[in-house]
Amino acid sequence: MTIQGQLGQEQIAWRAAQDIEDGAYVNLGIGFPEKVAAYTIEGREPIFHTENGVLGFGRAPAKGEEDWDLINAGKKAITLKPGAAFFDHATSFAMIRGGHLDVAILGALQVASNGDLANWRVGDKGVPAVGGAMDLVNGAKRVAVLTDHVTKDGKPKLVEACTFPLTGVGCVTRVYTSLAVIDVDIANARFVLVEKLAHLSMDDLQSVTGAKLHVEGDVGELEVPELS
């Protein structure tokens, strides 16, 4: 099944940015989740944290202006905003593990309806690398995932139980996909549909989702923003 009008990565990132509150302390995972920062809502000022010891960083510097001692967890050059702070790695993960971060936004290979997340390793092949993902999912007050709704070959990424190695157990509370916004009711191990693309039927959405989508009250319309 080919679904028309799916959100692209930028649009998914835009949607996730709508839920970030003013003053929130936010860690964005390497790659796709980094895009969320660009869609910060006017009038709100989230403070971005990077594992390697910076709070309050801003956009990338102009090309040629990089200082390679000033990078983010993805090893990309960054700049500082007024009110930034540097600290060592133990303090950085004290912020994470100690529950001081409001939001962590990560990518996913699979998310299960019990909140389990798999996002660090496909199988036994190649070089495994975990970085700070396992700390983030166990520490942030809210753990959100950005992902295409299905894999490149059309398999569900939202599943009953993860088959890939886990990053964390019962940790994801909201998933932003190319088709929908879905909350995870961890206590009851179920997905609860929050928003979906207007033109997409419940049956079609369910058919590309690997676990039952529950509905409580109204399902909102997932906005398709026009991004320049």
Place this chain on the structure above:
Amino acid sequence: MTIQGQLGQEQIAWRAAQDIEDGAYVNLGIGFPEKVAAYTIEGREPIFHTENGVLGFGRAPAKGEEDWDLINAGKKAITLKPGAAFFDHATSFAMIRGGHLDVAILGALQVASNGDLANWRVGDKGVPAVGGAMDLVNGAKRVAVLTDHVTKDGKPKLVEACTFPLTGVGCVTRVYTSLAVIDVDIANARFVLVEKLAHLSMDDLQSVTGAKLHVEGDVGELEVPELS
């Protein structure tokens, strides 16, 4: 028995200072042990640590010159030497517990021949207070004790087994007393006499010591310094 020519506190502190090496990181307990700093040997530069977060402090300021944000563990005003550093309490005790301090010098109620130390509490009466003593005895590379050889009413302070509540188990390696310098062979639970007052017989010294004093090789003469 009254023993003539015993060392006073200043003289005991002087003797302990002879064993502090150049460049050693040293923590001096509140009160009597603090006197050791005054007898630092010319040409040696120990670096003094205080639990409340200062390395590299110096003498007390002149009266009226105190800054009460700059104090030692005994809450006495101090001054800084060039090369000093401030740090928080977790870091301060990381220095202690992590084995970074070369020497801790403490007072004692009792020291046992197995290296046990009792120095924080006499019994169940009154208000108990422990401070950093239990951390120091478990962390410093070398734990030395300064003490009168006997209590005010003549009872041994060097004993077979402590009867007062313990500060630490098997921790003291050397004791400087008013009569002698005694090493503690913790592994074999025995006191080994290093130096004694020249005019004091072995029998007289043993008679005021609560555990057997072993002798290995020569016993040195405990110097009686003339201090101005």
Place this chain on the structure above:
Amino acid sequence: MNKRFATAAEAVADVFDGATVMIGGFGGSGAPIELIHALIDAGPKNLTVVNNNAGNGHVGLAAMIEQGMVRKLICSFPKSKDPKAFTDRYLAGEIELELVPQGTLAERIRAGGAGIPAFYTPTAYGTELGEKKPTAEFDGKPYVQERWLKADFALVKAELGDPYGNLTYRLAARNFNPLMATAAGKTIAQVSRLVEAGGIDPEAVVTPGIFVNRLVEIANPRQEEVLNQAEARYP
């Protein structure tokens, strides 16, 4: 982002009866006297207070104890030049004392802030302060298991603060303050000078703002030691 509160009274107004409150300082050095006195004015009861000491004289923590606000004290060294406020109540059985070795106290608070529920330390092994605690051997050496310590509120004293809550500390007044700032639900800092964002070099920040919820500027803060030498009393 502005964590500034206009007055100490507003900053501590929601400290509730029965709350656990960490109070920074080592003796008078780093003690947030104005926040403590504002808390005395507010008057919550049955507090559990975490501090290295138990107050000195009749101001600050000693005054809180005299006002009967403190049900339990968690500290390492409840002695001072003038410890009467605590001593009288302790000997009368009116205040509970949990005595903790100083390094263990610091590490328990740090663990609370860092999400480490328990750790092992050699400190207090084989002593009465290590009794009744789980023990374990690592590499042939025995250790005591200690639990994290957290609080509902932390009152800390800092030197500079900015609107984001970044803090620096003056001299040895740092001590427990940066640790306690990390371990409380609400961390309330009094700062001697509130600077604008960017007014603190990011490399010089000691407590990053993520750990701080509220800031009150108290220029020329009082020093407990100086108050005691003047035989001050609060209220």
Place this chain on the structure above:
Amino acid sequence: MNKRFATAAEAVADVFDGATVMIGGFGGSGAPIELIHALIDAGPKNLTVVNNNAGNGHVGLAAMIEQGMVRKLICSFPKSKDPKAFTDRYLAGEIELELVPQGTLAERIRAGGAGIPAFYTPTAYGTELGEKKPTAEFDGKPYVQERWLKADFALVKAELGDPYGNLTYRLAARNFNPLMATAAGKTIAQVSRLVEAGGIDPEAVVTPGIFVNRLVEIANPRQEEVLNQAEARYP
């Protein structure tokens, strides 16, 4: 007191075959390139290296791996733009990998420096990186027990240093450096500028000198990222 060594070669000369060596930095930020290259010149073998990453390109840690000096790597993220040095040897079974979540790696090193033999963390519970480790429940939540990590040597990169070994760090080049400085038998720091005693404000010291054994001044240190963009190789 003067911990200064004249050259990087002298400072790393006693790193022995089979030693465990912590190397500071996060990617190229804070990586002590000159110390690493001096170590390559010295050529000890069978090293266990602790670093957040596994090198990038053909300089620094990647070059050490290419020289066959590294028997085992303890890290969180052995990937980079050009991870060939590690990847080839890892896939050929020529190098052992202990993969540790980044926060656990930081905390284990910090614990090593602080005399905490073990601690509990929620991180990795229920995952393959938490397998075979002791677990425990605290307040109804499950945790994994992790052990301290110590080394024979730590190579760190700092900005300012004084003869007592006090250090500051530049921007985000701080990262693992201050932790590793505390957790090694011998900590060797390259500093971009060696100042005299008193040349660092005591309040601005990040690593107090007690944690540092040796200092080498390397003015204008090379940056791994810049070297890699120039496709540099060492030796």
